Amino acid sequence: KAGVTQTPRYLIKTRGQQVTLSCSPISGHRSVSWYQQTPGQGLQFLFEYFSETQRNKGNFPGRFSGRQFSNSRSEMNVSTLELGDSALYLCASSLTDIQETQYFGPGTRLLVL
Amino acid sequence: DAKTTQPPSMDCAEGRAANLPCNHSTISGNEYVYWYRQIHSQGPQYIIHGLKNNKTNEMASLIITEDRKSSTLILPHATLRDTAVYYCIVRPTSGTYKYIFGTGTRLKVLA
Numbered sequence: 768k769a770g771v772t773q774t775p776r777y778l779i780k781t782r783g784q785q786v787t788l789s790c791s792p793i794s795g796h797r798s799v800s801w802y803q804q805t806p807g808q809g810l811q812f813l814f815e816y817f818s819e820t821q822r823n824k825g826n827f828p829g830r831f832s833g834r835q836f837s838n839s840r841s842e843m844n845v846s847t848l849e850l851g852d853s854a855l856y857l858c859a860s861s862l863t864d865i866q867e868t869q870y871f872g873p874g875t876r877l878l879v880l
Numbered sequence: 881d882a883k884t885t886q887p888p889s890m891d892c893a894e895g896r897a898a899n900l901p902c903n904h905s906t907i908s909g910n911e912y913v914y915w916y917r918q919i920h921s922q923g924p925q926y927i928i929h930g931l932k933n934n935k936t937n938e939m940a941s942l943i944i945t946e947d948r949k950s951s952t953l954i955l956p957h958a959t960l961r962d963t964a965v966y967y968c969i970v971r972p973t974s975g976t977y978k979y980i981f982g983t984g985t986r987l988k989v990l991a
Contacts, residue, residue: 871923
């Protein structure tokens with residue numbers, strides 16, 4: 768079974784631009800979570816989705832948004848990029864809405880210049 | 881949300897057992913302990929999880945103390961490929977999926 772896939776893997780943007788990252792969960796998984804990883808702050812939770820509904824959101828500004836589609840694929844968007852948004856963005860999927868193990872994708876590395 | 885405390889770094893000789901400790905003294909009765917590792921900025925890889933009884937799988941063993949305030953991940957025969965950052969996570973029980981990552985332990989396996 769294929770794992771979590773994220774596209775693109777690498778991305779370079781400039782300040783003020785916006786970016787959309789995509790995540791395809793493991794087949795059959797219905798929950799998707801997003802995390803940001805930076806050297807200074809470590810791994811931080813962004814938001815989680817189940818059945819197209821955002822269930823929880825981390826402590827990030829409104830420039831960070833996401834959504835989930837009916838096929839469980841998810842996208843996250845960052846508008847008005849700042850230098851501090853440079854990070855590894857990780858997506859994780861799990862099976863259902865009960866406590867299930869999350870499986871992470873390889874991440875998208877975003878560099879903002 | 882329960883927090884975890886791990887030593888920032890550890891070394892282990894190749895072929896020896898690596899014992900990685902984690903303190904989670906504020907854990908609630910029905911919260912699971914999860915372990916992941918991250919190799920050089922790849923996505924975190926699931927290793928093992930448990931509630932109160934010890935667990936073993938093909939990758940590692942998890943020992944949870946009887947009071948559940950701490951746990952130890954054991955890699956029985958560490959190899960150079962086990963060099964990674966290891967995260968101990970306590971899973972909230974509020975119906976949310978989110979993991980709260982600490983700073984982890986950077987394990988270096990030495991040849």
